[in-house]
Amino acid sequence: MDDLDRRLLALLSEDARLPVKTIAGRLGIARNTVEARLRRLRMSGVIAGFTVRLGPAAAEERVRAVMMVSVATKRPEEVLVSLGRLAGVSMVHTTNGRWDLIAELNCADLRAFDRLLADARNVGGVAETESCLLLASHPGMVTNG
Incomplete structure (x- = not known):
């Protein structure tokens, strides 16, 4: 590039x-x-697809969460790719500390969220997960200094 x-x-x-x-x-x-x-x-895969970004009004209707993932395999990149392919996973991050990966989840409703959690936990190499629902966003509330 x-x-x-x-x-x-x-x-x-x-x-x-x-x-x-x-x-x-x-x-x-x-x-x-x-x-x-x-x-x-x-x-080349640099552009994976084109999508719609929802505005605040539409986003409020959705269930958003993060899921921390512990990987029990010598090939964590396979887990990362498998999680990234699940419908409802918008991004997967590698991280340090107790958790190996953090997935950003975006689902239509709680039923879809429940299915996504089950699918993620069934991915080969996933040892443990913990999820947290994102209840409200507060843009502009962060101060630097």
Whole structure:
């Protein structure tokens, strides 16, 4: 990836529905160049897909949680990939300390959350999990200093 790829990804991160013509204009390059780079970024796995980010009104309806995971295998990356493929897992992080992985969960309702927990616990190599529901978000409440 070069600087042009990074600028292209930054534009798509803001609005994944931007037309190729608009992207080309903002980057000062030809449409064909944008299309070729998008194709290459998709084929290489840099772009895994395009999605919708829900606004606060829609997000309040969903069940959000984090799940800490202890891995009992010599190949933790396999567990990470398997968890990341489960519907409802939006991100998996490696970490240090007591837990090996932390998964961000986003489910339609408590029934979907319950199914996701069961599916995650059945992933080969998962030794133990602990989950915490995210009850409310408080943007702007954090102070630095």
